[in-house]
Amino acid sequence: MLFPTATFAIFFMLVLPLSWLLMPRGERWRPFIILASFVFYAGWDWRFCFLLAFSIAWNQVFAIALHNRRDERARKWLLASALTGNLGVLAYFKYYDFFVASTNNLFAFVGVDVPIETRSIVLPVGISFFTFMGIAYVVDVYRHDFEPVGFGKFAAYLSFFPHLVAGPIVRPGELIPQLESPRDPRYVDTSRAFFLIGTGLFMKVVIANYLAANIVDEVFGAPDQHSSLEVLVGIYAYSVQIYADFFGYTNMAIGIALLLGFRFPQNFDAPYSATSITDFWRRWHMTLSRWLRDYLYIPLGGNRGGKLLTYRNLMLTMLIGGLWHGAGWTFVAWGAIHGSALCAERWWRERPGFVERPWTRGRRAWHRFCTFQVVCFAWIFFRSDSFADAWDLIERLFTAWGEPSPLVTGGVLTAIAVGVGSQYLPHRLPLVIMARFSRLPVPAQAAVLSLALLVTHAMGPEGVAPFIYFQF
């Protein structure tokens, strides 16, 4: 069930009033929202509901066991078992075939035949997201940062449909306390919710889908057929497409949760206005960055073990972060580019005699430009099916200047400008729009919402393309 579809609209129009009706009685609301979330998830493949149920049961059992035991050694074993279960499921469904193929190929290279076969496993939607949230829960309980809650509350936390299939990755401390007490039906941040849903729909349905259909898929599909200018614009277009796609999805998720009375953390903060790669990761997929920092980088030692160990930890975190996005070496290369850039920036800042110069307008603009180029370069590997394809694209970027460029149209350039330009708007502008909207009478708000839906539906292509991040 995709957000921008009639099926989801009908589903949500049933869930929204019922949720508020049952909200005062938590013991009735929780089973209802769990059931609604499972119905939502079953919209893809009902068989994977068992996997979601297993993840809930597994993490809850270990969280309670971790909470009840005092013996540190036993707790460590319990944590290791909980993590093994979570990562084992993820490894099986997402990486089994990839690792088998990679192992077979490695051994075949030295002439050894490995008798392990691939299994053509179907990847369950959202598995990476709910697995990471389950891990966050057991680790927080292990660290005594969070006490386990009842089964119903945890099940509602892990399966809550707005975040279920593509995040944001909400930490236990952010959502579970909200699930423990009824939301106040008198104060709902409706204007922010509708603003987020409206902008999310526009970015996904209009900007992302337009760029995908009109330049990105063609350029990345057959770079040899395109001029250098088309390749260059295609790379920029993909960077806007993936942002608009994922930003749009999470905006809708946050807005839908808000209408139900729940607050999710922000997931993007104008990432293409970042002045460094370090800054980029504070703005791009923020909930994943925090997860990687708190549950991977810091446990690896963070920056506590000296320079070399810090670089190692940064690289490992980004390599694993890359692999999290997909079972392919191109994703690892994407992580390696970001990891190397983070290490280089850290080295630069920590070198003897380094003094941070004041930010002038020109210096800020230059840093933003350079950061955007590095991010776009890394996206080439993220989007390409293989290293050969990525190299083809890079080669073409330099070898076909002056050839006709029919794909570089006014529409494509406008969509790119909207995608990048939206990140340079004054921070106050959305606040002003939301405040004005909130002061409109209810019928006028409904009329504005319907006009936004008209424009999005009319401007979007026929049919709904899947979200890029579903595959992760």
Added chain:
Amino acid sequence: MSDNETQRRRPRRRTGEGGRRLHSAGAAIVVSLGGLLIALLLNAPGLHKSATVQPEGWKRDTALAVTGPLESVSGALLLDRPRRALKAVLGRSDDDRIDTAVVIAPAPEEPGVGQTPTPPPKREKFSPKRALRIWIAGDSLVVVPGESLLRAVAGNRAMAAGRIEGRIASGLERPDVFNWFRRVRDEMHAGQPGAVVLMFGGNDDHGFMTGLPEGARIGSFGSPSWQAEYRRRVAGIIDTVTRNGAFLVWIGLPITRDPAQTQRFDTINAIVQKEAAKRPGRAAYLDTYFFFAGDDGGYSQYIADDAGQLVKMRADDGVHFERPAGDLIAKKVLEHLEERYDLTSWRR
């Protein structure tokens, strides 16, 4: 009424960041529901088309039962005008039109006893000065092999290919989703390609067709009446291409993760293969089944390549292709093209 009572009954107005007012859950429901209802009326023509092009079943029937009257009401109240105006500004006025006409030429008469069939055309020669124009089209399955073909074509200047036309969810059963009969005819007249590479059928494994001749009915998928109508459509597409002098390579449907679907694809493949075989030298059928079967003859996502390396051939959905699979198909398509046309002698 005392102040306390007033306070209890009417909640204090609260504001969020930036001074925006917070509203009650009731207002949230009313705005959501009201906004959606008005949007339904404003977008009624588009929604009716979306309902029409859905797969057959109760969901489609329900959607049509709702959107049909909705479109009438929207038209009567002139609420469909803003959408039509917006579509016109975008140059997409035809988006909401539902076109089910299966416009195909009548089948050629079979050669009678004693008559010789039309001989295959001569092997024509192409060079960079006079390049063979290739048109690649079909449903979403054609995209990856099409991209591979574009890359392969880039290495030989005797061939030129434009954009790939891969239409998601389309096929020959449902011209209402996308009318390929009209599109193929238009492209043959306007673009005049010398070679056409098509791949259809991935969405045609159902027993529901639109655009049937007046009064005609078909049975379930694979039934004789279904096969007869599907054959007529396949033959119509082939004839539209070949009568305009182009050579057609029709890529067959691959084995899929779902054995039942593979079986249905076999039925479609058999029809295409037979129709292509009737037009030697003008149309060729490319059987992809055995390219993608594993050692046990069944579906496999990974297949060993010539060097013995396991390569991911099929996408995670168990139907679509990955790049190496596309490259393999493109290589075979090129072999067919080179058999039919002389594309390399210009190099000597």
